[in-house]
Amino acid sequence: MPAVEGVVFDWAGTTVDFGSFAPTTIFVEAFKAAFDFELSLEEARGPMGLGKWDHIRTLGNDSTINGRWQAQFGRAMSDADVDAIYDTFMPLQIKKVVDHAELIPGTADTIAFLRDSQIKIGSCSGYPRPVMEVLCAKAAENGYSPDCVVASDDLSAGARPGPWMALQNVIELGIKNVAHCIKVDDSAPGIEEGRNAGMWTVALTLSGNESGLTLEQFLVASESEKRIARERALSRLEGAKPHYVIDTIADFPGVVDDINRRLNAGERP
Structure with missing residues (x-):
């Protein structure tokens, strides 16, 4: 059968x-550590399920987050910015996932x-x-x-x-x-x-x-x-x-x- x-x-x-x-709280920490940028836990949850680099890229493309990013830095989030946040995210995630x-x-x-x-x-x-x-x-x-x-x-x-x-x-x-x-x-x-x-x-x-x-x-x-x-x-x-x-x-x-x-x-x- x-x-x-x-x-x-x-x-x-x-x-x-x-x-x-584990992933959501570390996204908040990584944005703060890499760029002193405030991200809420609810925002961090938005694209969950994607690969983590894609997750950060998707957050950067969000209209609300992008608006705050542009106000703080005068430009949109670049792929280099995503790389910097990801590189900050990884050691934090490895350390805290346990x-x-x-x-x-x-x-x-x-x-x-x-x-x-x-x-x-x-x-x-x-x-x-x-x-x-x-x-x-x-x-x-x-x-x-x-x-x-x-x-x-x-x-x-x-x-x-x-x-x-x-x-x-x-x-x-x-x-x-x-x-x-x-x-x-x-x-x-x-x-x-x-x-x-x-x-x-x-x-x-x-x-x-x-x-x-x-x-x-x-x-x-x-x-x-x-x-x-x-x-x-x-x-x-x-x-x-x-x-x-x-x-x-x-x-x-x-x-x-x-x-x-x-x-x-x-x-x-």
């Missing part, structure tokens, strides 16, 4: 780092479910390889080691929202049918990546970048507060047209069961 063969998980906001705070490597609640149980189901576990990220090496080592200490890790700078073809990192997982994991693979992410570019690769896609609303909740806030939130955060996240994710929307990775095993049902009925992504 047709069944799910593999899952490709994002990292921050999906399996580790509830609320995706502080945000705790597993999101439900990750360990979901991974165990996938292992028991003989489903291969891949991953990819907007983080470049030097950051991923540090993060993977710390995540392994915390009990999470996927079968495959693809970083944003691994492939010459590029990163999200193109399909290449997701498809590299398919190659390395030896998955025979892309339609039997699921991409799980908390960002629109990550969902678009999965759709472009021909996979089922699952968007996470409450553990990731778009809700911006800390784990502590999530654990004490009322149902009304969760509903508001869920709706806010969905308004930013629904344009990517995910096949499924769930709160966190803890809800994922039920999605696998439903996709298996749909595959058995002859459906495809």
